[in-house]
Every structure is written in C-alpha cells, then in structure tokens.
Amino acid sequence: MENIQNLINIQNFTTESGVLYHSLPLSYSLFGLTLHTAPVILVNHALTGNAQVTGENGWWSDLIGLGKTIDINKYTILAFNVPGNGNDSFIIEKYQDFTTRDIARIFLEGIKALHIQKTFAIIGGSVGGGIAWEMLALAPNCTQHLIPIATDWKSTDWMIANCYLQEQILNNSSKPVEDARIHAMLCYRSPESFKEKFKRTINDNLKIFNIESWLAHHGEKLQKRYQLSSYKLMNQLLKTIDITRNGGDLETLVGKTEASIHIIAINSDLFFIPKENLDTYNELKKFKDNVFYSEIDSVHGHDAFLIEYKQLDHLLATVFKAETIEE
Missing domain, CATH: 1.10.1740.110 (Rna Polymerase Sigma Factor; Chain: A)
Structure with a gap:
C-alpha cells in the first residue's frame, strides 16, 4: 500500500512546436495494490498539484484511500508529475515549448513504459482533466472510463x-x-x-x-x-487544451473510443463553465451512447472538485463501487 515514487526517462521527445528534448524525466507515484495485480486508475493533477494524490499530504485523500470512493484495497493508483511542475529537480524554462497535448503524449509514453495495456479509468480535475481528454483523443483505447471533472476538451476564449x-x-x-x-x-x-x-x-x-x-x-x-x-x-x-487543434472534429476524434465518458461539471464554476460541458455532452450523445453528464451543486465555484467530496463520492460510485450505491 506504500507510495512508491519512481522515474521514467522519456528519450528524444519532440514537442508539437518542434523542440527536441533529448531526455525528459517523468516521475510518478504508485498507491494501492501492486502494479499488474489490479485495475489501474490514472489520476492527473491540476495546476499546483502533483503525484501525491493520497496519504497524509495527498491533495485528493478524501476521494482516494482505504475504504474511500477510489479504494486502494481494490485498485492500483498511478499518478505522474507533469514534467516541470516543481516536484522533482527538473525545470522547464521555455514553457511555450509545450502544449497540453505534449503532456498527454508524455503520460502515454509513461503508461507504455510501465507495460500497462489499458487503464481502468483516467480521472482528472481542471487542467488534469484536459490532459485526460487529450490522452483519449490520441489513444482511443487507453482506458475504459474517462472522468473529466471541472474541465473540458478545449480551452474557451x-x-x-x-x-x-x-x-x-x-x-x-x-x-x-x-x-x-x-x-x-x-x-x-x-x-x-x-x-x-x-x-x-x-x-x-x-x-x-x-x-x-x-x-x-x-x-x-x-x-x-x-x-x-x-x-x-x-x-x-491550461491555455492550450484543444483535442481538435491539428484537425478533426469531436465526432471524428471521440467516435473512435469505446470508453465510457463521465463528464462532471460544477454549477457555479466560473472557469470551465457548466454550459460548455453540457454542450459537449449533447454533442457526444449524438454519436455515442455511453456518455454521462452530472453536476456538482456548490457555491464554491471551480474549486468545488477539491471540496465537495460527498457529492463526488455519489457521482463516481457507479464507476468505482457500483455494488455499494445507496438507492
């Protein structure tokens, strides 16, 4: 059950903008059951977050842990640090070299390096959810469940x-x-x-x-x-989330995946506004059956995904602990 922090070196990575990085360190943490013995859940962190998603200093410990919604007795939890997020010694000075899609590509390389064929779920809030959307567009078979929370597949104006x-x-x-x-x-x-x-x-x-x-x-x-x-x-x-940037529309990109998509918005979110999420849901429903939409009801705005754990627990129960749903 211990958190294990490790490092993968991504070799000769060329960003979308054409910049070559000969070596990119991708640090990650594992929680819960040993890798390859249980379904894997990838958790993508938000702007000031990191790979420490549970435990004493975990930023999502109310959601992930022993007996929690995402139970570390049932799953293997994987979390990558976005390279350059300050949680290891690696620093990216030329921040404009990178887009959200680059990070999605790096995370997919990380999954491949760990010999994970397919994750059970990819979950992320805010920019972490944006990275999750980009991962699905790049690799339609990378997960069974995509759970983007307080985010969207594109950055609005x-x-x-x-x-x-x-x-x-x-x-x-x-x-x-x-x-x-x-x-x-x-x-x-x-x-x-x-x-x-x-x-x-x-x-x-x-x-x-x-x-x-x-x-x-x-x-x-x-x-x-x-x-x-x-x-x-x-x-x-946060500014460069856009799965359609290099051409293709939502149907072309998302129509390739069999993954269930569980969109969770926040009714008071001023950052990723709920109407955009509802529009995304309605667009996806035209060509995809296993897409779901729900809203956290909160006065707390965008940060509600870090605050309203009881609501999140209920909304995620169908994915992570279906047998314990209370009617």
Missing part, C-alpha cells in the same frame, strides 16, 4: 483570456507567484462563495477586509511552495 492575464502577471509583476495566485483565486471560487465566507467583515488587526487578508494569505502560501517556472508552464497547459 474566456479561459484563454484568464490565462493570458495570468501570464502577464507572471512575467511582469514584482511578486509574480503571489499576485497571479490572488487573481486565480477569483476564478477558482465564486461571488456567492465569498459572500457566504466573508460577509464583508473586517480584519481588525490588519485594518483590511477579511477577503483581502485571505487572498494575500493564499498568495504568500503558494509563493513559499511553488516555483515561478512551474506556474508559467502549468498556465500554458
């Missing part, structure tokens, strides 16, 4: 606009990580969430609004643990 602003802050601010995080928190939450949490209250010690001290705290906290180069790279990935 709204998403690209926010990523552009993030990039401007990251390249021009005197406190780039802190300031970019402050802006990002406005995208990750919602007006209703802030209203419920802060109620226009004042921090008496600092003589500022509590919302301001909370945003400043999140900026400072990220600055202490996150590299500027990693932020630039992950923001670039």
Whole structure:
C-alpha cells in the first residue's frame, strides 16, 4: 500500500512546436495494490498539484484511500508529475515549448513504459482533466472510463483570456507567484462563495477586509511552495487544451473510443463553465451512447472538485463501487 515514487526517462521527445528534448524525466507515484495485480486508475493533477494524490499530504485523500470512493484495497493508483511542475529537480524554462497535448503524449509514453495495456479509468480535475481528454483523443483505447471533472476538451476564449492575464502577471509583476495566485483565486471560487465566507467583515488587526487578508494569505502560501517556472508552464497547459487543434472534429476524434465518458461539471464554476460541458455532452450523445453528464451543486465555484467530496463520492460510485450505491 506504500507510495512508491519512481522515474521514467522519456528519450528524444519532440514537442508539437518542434523542440527536441533529448531526455525528459517523468516521475510518478504508485498507491494501492501492486502494479499488474489490479485495475489501474490514472489520476492527473491540476495546476499546483502533483503525484501525491493520497496519504497524509495527498491533495485528493478524501476521494482516494482505504475504504474511500477510489479504494486502494481494490485498485492500483498511478499518478505522474507533469514534467516541470516543481516536484522533482527538473525545470522547464521555455514553457511555450509545450502544449497540453505534449503532456498527454508524455503520460502515454509513461503508461507504455510501465507495460500497462489499458487503464481502468483516467480521472482528472481542471487542467488534469484536459490532459485526460487529450490522452483519449490520441489513444482511443487507453482506458475504459474517462472522468473529466471541472474541465473540458478545449480551452474557451474566456479561459484563454484568464490565462493570458495570468501570464502577464507572471512575467511582469514584482511578486509574480503571489499576485497571479490572488487573481486565480477569483476564478477558482465564486461571488456567492465569498459572500457566504466573508460577509464583508473586517480584519481588525490588519485594518483590511477579511477577503483581502485571505487572498494575500493564499498568495504568500503558494509563493513559499511553488516555483515561478512551474506556474508559467502549468498556465500554458491550461491555455492550450484543444483535442481538435491539428484537425478533426469531436465526432471524428471521440467516435473512435469505446470508453465510457463521465463528464462532471460544477454549477457555479466560473472557469470551465457548466454550459460548455453540457454542450459537449449533447454533442457526444449524438454519436455515442455511453456518455454521462452530472453536476456538482456548490457555491464554491471551480474549486468545488477539491471540496465537495460527498457529492463526488455519489457521482463516481457507479464507476468505482457500483455494488455499494445507496438507492
């Protein structure tokens, strides 16, 4: 059951933009049952996440663990670190060399190196879900279940606009990580969430609004643990999700897979808005039967996929623990 962190060297990788990397280190963690003894679930991390998906410091420990929705007594859990995400010594300075599809290709190389024929599920939230969509478009038989949460198969103009602003802050601010995080928190939450949490209250010690001290705290906290180069790279990935970029439409690309697709949106998401997900679902339903749509009901916006575990548990039960669904 122990977490094992290992390294695969991806040799002579040429990015979509034509840049050759002679060696790309792909670090990964394994949890749960020993590889090749149980169904494999690949978990793709989001912008500031990493391969530590469960355990004491796991960012999705409420969802993945002993007796949890994704039970490490039943499955092998695999998680890759996006190369350059700051969780190993490898740094990518030229972040514009990479697109989301490049990371999907790297992850597929990783699966191949581990001799995994097919995963049981690929699950990811936000940019991690975007990588999952790209993986399915590149390798239609790579999984039985695709579970993209709070994401979509493409970055919308709204998403690209926010990523552009993030990039401007990251390249021009005197406190780039802190300031970019402050802006990002406005995208990750919602007006209703802030209203419920802060109620226009004042921090008496600092003589500022509590919302301001909370945003400043999140900026400072990220600055202490996150590299500027990693932020630039992950923001670039968020901006470049698009399975149709090199031609082909949704039906041509997704029509090749037999995988079940379980789209989970968040009704208050201001980042990957639910209407886009519903449009995706309705488009897929025209040519695919095993596609499903559900929404997390929350005031907390985009971050609800990290907060609303009971709802996620219920929505994912049909995939991961069908025999325990409560009617």
